[in-house]
Amino acid sequence: MISQLITYIYFFLIQIFPALGGEMGGILAQQQRFPKPEFETGYTQPSPTTPEPRLTAWEYIDVSVLVLVMSLAAWFALKRRSRKGLLWLSVFSLVYFGFIREGCVCSVGSIQNIALTLFDPAYAISIPIILFFTLPLLFTLFFGRVFCASACPLGVIQDLVIIKPLKLPQWLRKTLGLIPYIYLGLAVLLAATSSEFIICRYDPFVGIFRMGAEFSMIILGIAFLLLGMFVARPYCRFLCPYGVLLGWMSKFSRFHLNITPSQCIQCKLCEQSCPFDAIDKPSEKLSVENKKLNKRRFSIFLLLIPVWIILGGFSMSKVHSFLSKAHPDVYLAELLIEHPELKDDPENIDIQTFLSSGKTMEHLVEEAKLVKQKYFTGSWILGCFLGLAIGVLLMNQYVLRRRKDYTPNKVDCYSCGRCMDYCPVRPTSNLRKMAEGESATAKNEKGISEKTN
Amino acid sequence: MAKTNHKENNHKPPLPGDYEGLQGNLKKVSLNTAIISAIFAVVISTLLLLNYLQLAKNDPTESTTLTALTQRLADDPGNEELKEEIRAFDLMARKAFFTAKWQVKTAGWLLLICGIVLVVSLRYYFSLRSKIDLPENSQVSEQAQRILSSKWILYSGSALIIIALIASYFSVDQLKGYDIETFSENTIDESIEVIDLTNEGQTNDSGLIENEIEEPLEGSVTEPEATITTDNLQGGSQQKPVDNRSDLLLIEQQKKQSNSFRGPLGQGVFYVNNISVKWDVNSGENIKWKVEIPLSGYNSPIIWNDKLFLTGANSTERWVYCFDKKNGKLLWKHQANNIAGSPATPPKTTDDTGLAAPSVVTDGNYVVAIFGTGDVVCLNMDGKRIWAKNLGVPDNHYGHSSSLVAWKEKVFVQYDTNKGGRMLALHFQTGEILWDVSRANHISWASPILAEIDGKMQIVTSSEPSVAGHDIETGKQLWKVDCMMGEVGPSPAFANGLVFAANEYATLAAIDPEKGKIVWEDNYYLPEVASPVAADGLLYIATTYGILACYDVHTGNKYWEADYGEGFYSSPVMADGKLFAIDMNGVVHIVKADRELQKMGDIPMGEKVMTTPAFTDGCIFVRGNKNLYCIGK
Structure with a gap:
């Protein structure tokens, strides 16, 4: 079963990104080369059959489930304010999108399909993939990152294992927060050039969902x-490329989860509740001198943004040749040029396939050169994007926002609802009901005492 | 320290006495459960790791013993005891392999269960222990944190740029240093067959391709009597040096195959050795195999490695067949049906043409077939349909018969019908029409050929009223010579830089394609169906009234003629220094490729043959009206 799974996964992946063949080919080749008795036994080898593709109807059922889960999550987070509801919904998503659907197609990986279809007119993208990409962004624009809270199997599997989360210093979070931008840029570049789908290739949890993968991938998932x-949602916070887009959407979300249902009483109970350090404290009062300093630094970093863009573009364009090795044509052409003796290696499936294809070396080199040219342009764009990200992040450090209350940071908050549970304040409507029996203050005190014990 | 799961477990208000005791017990139970499941998880992980290491070290699928035993069996194929031993060992290896797989699968599930138990019990344990943390009494001001963060972002951004620049310094662009000559020296197989007729047609393997690349034209034909090398494919011996080396490499690969009608590039010359000149269909001498072809057709065998392709059709069905070249076994067949635009009722054709007259073409990855209905179907080498389309039902009173040729990613179709002349290029992989040009030609039945002219590959066609060359990339007509008339059936030939075209009631013309002029003409013997073939300074014509004639390619001087009495529809072809021509009665006439007539054999196939044979790996493949034959030692 596991070997079959590995085979299916391999063929699935190899169709999407052929460069995998080089790495995983070894395992499969071993299975394909499994020695058979080399003489007549009367046994007829059954002809292999191709499994039927998944019914299109199921793809739309998946989309419907996704919409339903996100709607429920939004309702639990915003209306019901139920952490328990979000928790059980996330368990359902883990089972359905993770273990039953085996983590594919996921919204995180769909970035690559979208990038590829934008740059390769021959690539036909299916409507469900487009929906998987756009719907979470749309929901986030309205309700915050409810997709991360309860629908994304990659997120919820991490969320469920949070035991003793450590608080990371701000400088570390901000610095590590650059990685998703790099990952996003690289993933788009590699997908747009038809090289690889790196998000899928290095998806740490897909091996767990499918109960089988390359050994190193299983180790990575467990790690x-x-x-x-101890570090809550490490993939979501410091790697997830889709998280970058969700963060942008969430920043402008129309209705976002609030910690307190009405007026914050500054009790500070929620201050330590967020395992993702996504609660912004009330802003401290700055001295006039610090205000001036902030303004000056803000202006400097604002002016430096174009410099970062040019520097980023220039430096990344210099590594376009290195990056282009991810493309199978470039990889093969350079391998054959560097090691022409490999053409005699019958074990090297890539080279043997090429040699038997009828394609000439010059043709391959010409194609590889064209790919490199695409990479040159793509690397410039990638570098400019990264430069812009660095510049804006630096500038953002000096953007002053006045906050009176404890509020979730819209970009970083996953709408998991933990903070809501810590808030002793009841919604206004509840308070009214309470007032009929006992005073609201007494109720609040009781709430606090529950927490304290 | 943050407490995250506080409320998830529904805390109740403080309870006295026994309930607190119960809570204490639950804490203990959850902690113990967590510890036990953690130990289990560690044990299972260790076992999995050991299993992985063991498999990596002693992979049953890579058993050297089994390999050694099978090698021994190859030396002693009748050893039953050894076979039993191999069976037993093979079974053992399989058991070991599948047991290991079962272990991994089971352990995986156990690990998952342990993981779930561990997480649930730990979460429960910590939720019971949880108490509200006091708010952080941070000494670091918000302003200080901002400055620190910006510093680190600055450092990281700078580091990213510096790393990129350093990486660029170390990365080498191998493509810049690419040199085709160096690569050719290293990659071209020394076993490539190059037929050298220097010593009166004797083959000589010493003419390696490197020499031809370095000095492609030196020492080639300067006068008819000079020694000659058989290589029509490289632009002819008097032409400019072949500068496109990728073409050269592809040509070398095609020389090993018979990928289109009349062999590589459709020129009628096969680059093979050790072809039998003696066989007997009745006794089976030198007949490797003979199989019946399911449906008839006048297309010829096309071969790539071990696969041989044919098509067959009747008034209701059209099929592509793939045979195993080694034993004649039908590997697969594919029906060309359900094609958009295909006519419900096929066009009327005469019995001597039918709906499956054109031969298929292959590039080793795909095989493309065309039928008299205008249906074109592309299959992969396993018979799976890649694409199919209809080019429009050809208005042809005998039936469409022009075969396909291909170069790199393009398949070329000469589609001359009563509605006018047309040339198309289709993309091999997608079927996309890359170009489609109309031309002022009438209907024809000839097939296009490929020829390297002036250092570039061209498509050369023969049709009323002109013989013409078309650009591979655009289909643009590059030159034409008006010399054909009537219903043109014979395809052109190419050798020594000259194009040869002939047709009954018209002429036999040798054309200089670069100048667009006729070099010489003759109209004594003219073919009606069989195409001329030229190589090594000699041109051969086979007529419908049974004459085989040999001419000098440069002067048109006739060297010899032979009257076989029975006409030729099958085109004569060159292979292994000999000319093979099959008459309509199915007698294979073998003549030495020379200026003097030297008959080497007249061997009956026992049935009518209208198609052209193919040659690879020392074997001849002949399609009779009913059977397919493989002739070889």
């Missing part, structure tokens, strides 16, 4: 979960 016990 992420073990780390996730």
Whole structure:
């Protein structure tokens, strides 16, 4: 079963990104080369059959489930304010989108499909993939990152293993927060050039969902979960490329989860409740001198943004040749040029396939050169994007926002609802009901005492 | 320290006495459960790791013993005891392999269960222990944190740029240093067959391709009597040096195959050795195999490695067949049906043409077939349909018969019908029409050929009223010579830089394609169906009234003629220094490729043959009206 799974996964992945063949080919080749008795036994080898593709109807059912889960999550987070509801919804998503649907197609990976279809007119993208990409962004624009809270199987598997989350210093979070931008840029570049789908290739949890993968991938998945016990949602926070887009959407979300249902009483109970350090404290009062300093630094970093863009573009364009090795044509052409003796290696499936294809070396080199040219342009764009991200992040450090209350940071908050549970304040309508029996203050005190014990 | 799961477990208000005791017990139970499941998880992980290491070290699928035993069996194929031993060992290896797989699968599930138990019990344990943390009494001001963060972002951004620049310094662009000559020296197989007729047609393997690349034209034909090398494919011996080396490499690959009608590039010359000149269909001498072809057709065998392709059709069905070249076994067949635009009723054709007259073409990855209905179907080498389309039902009173040729990613179709002349290029992989040009030609039945002219590959066609060359990339007509008339059936030939075209009631013309002029003409013997073939300074014509004639390519001087009495529809072809021509009665006439007539054999196939044979790996493949034959030692 596991070997079959590996085979299916391999063929699935190899169709999407052929460069995998080089790495995983070894395992499969071993299975394909499994020695058979080399003489007549009367046994007829059955002809292999191709499994039927998943019914299109199921794809739309998946989309419907996604919409339903996100709607429920939005309702639990915003209306019901139920952490328990969000928790059980996330368990459902883990089972359905993770273990039953085996983590594919996921919204995180769909970035690559979208990038590829934008740059390769021959690539036909299916409507469900487009919906998987756009719907979470749309929901986030209205309700915050409810997709991360309860629908994304990659997120919820990490969320469920959080045991003793450590508080990370701000400078570390901000610095590590650059990685998703790099990952996003690289993933788009590699997908747009038809090189690889790196998000899928390095998806740490897909091996767990499918109960089988390359050994190193299983180890990576387990390592992420073990780390996730103490550093909450490490993949979401410091790697997830889709999280970058969700963060942008969430920043402008129309209705976002609030910690307190009405007036914050500054009790500070929620201050330590967020395992993702996504609660912004009330802003401190700055001295006039510090205000001036902030303004000056803000202006400097604002002016430096174009410099970062040019520097980023220039430096990344210099590595376009290195990056282009991710493309199978470039990889093969350079391998054959560097090691022409490999053409005699019958074990090298890539080279043997090429040699038997009828394609000439010059043709391959010409194609590889065209790919490199695309990479040159793509690397410039990638570098400019990264430069812009660095510049804006630096500038953002000096953007002053006045906050009176404890509020979730819209960009970083996953709408998991933990903070709501810590808030002793009841919604206004509840308070009215309470007032009929006993005073609201007494109720609040009771709430606090519950927490304290 | 943050407490995250506080409320998830529904805390109740403080309870006295026994309830607190119960809570204490639950804490203990959850902690113990967590510890036990953690130990289990560690044990299972260790076992999994050991299993992985063991498999990596002693992979049953890579058993050296089994390999050694099978090698021994190859030396002693009748050893039953050894076979039993291999069976037993093979079974053992399989058991070991599948047991290991079962272990991994089971352990995986156990690990998952342990993981779930561990997480649930730990979460429960910590939720019971949880108490509200006091708010952080941070000494670091918000302003200080901002400055620190910006510093680190600055450092990281700068580091990213510096790393990129350093990486660029170390990364080498191998493509810049690419040199085709160096690569050719290293990659071209020394076993490539190059037929050298220097010593009166004797083959000589010493003419390696490197020499031809370095000095492609030196020492080639300067006068008819000079020694000659058989290589029509490289632009002819008097032409400019072949500068496109990728073409050269592809040509070298095609020389090993018979990928289109009349062999590589459709020129009628096969680059093979050790072809039998003696066989007997009745006794089976030198007949490797003979199989019946399910449906008839006048297309010829096309071969790539071990696969041989044919098509067959009747008034209701059209099929592509793939045979195993080694034993004649039908590997797969594919029905060309359900094609958009295909006519419900096929066009009327005469019995001597039918709906499956054109031969298929292959590039080793795909095989493309065309039928008299205008249906074109592309299959992969396993018979799976890649694409199919209809080019419009051809208005042809005998039936469409022009075969396909291909170069790199393009398949070329000469589609001359009563509605006018047309040339198309289709993309091999997608079927996309890359170009489609109309031309002022009438209906024809000839097939296009490919020829390297003036250092570039061209499509050369023969049709009323002109013989013409078309650009591969655009289909643009590059030159034409008006010399054909009537219903043109014979395809052109190419050798020594000259194009040869002939047709009954018209002429036999040798054309200089670069100048667009006729070099010489003759009209004594003219073919009606069989195409001329030229190589090594000699041109051969086979007529419908049974004459085989040999001419000098440069002067048109006739060297010899032979009257076989029975006409030729099958085109004569060159292979292994000999000319093979099959008459309509199915007698294979073998003549030495020379200026003097030297008959080497007249061997009956026992049935009518209208198609052209193919040659690879020392074997001849002949399609009779009913059977397919493989002739070889």
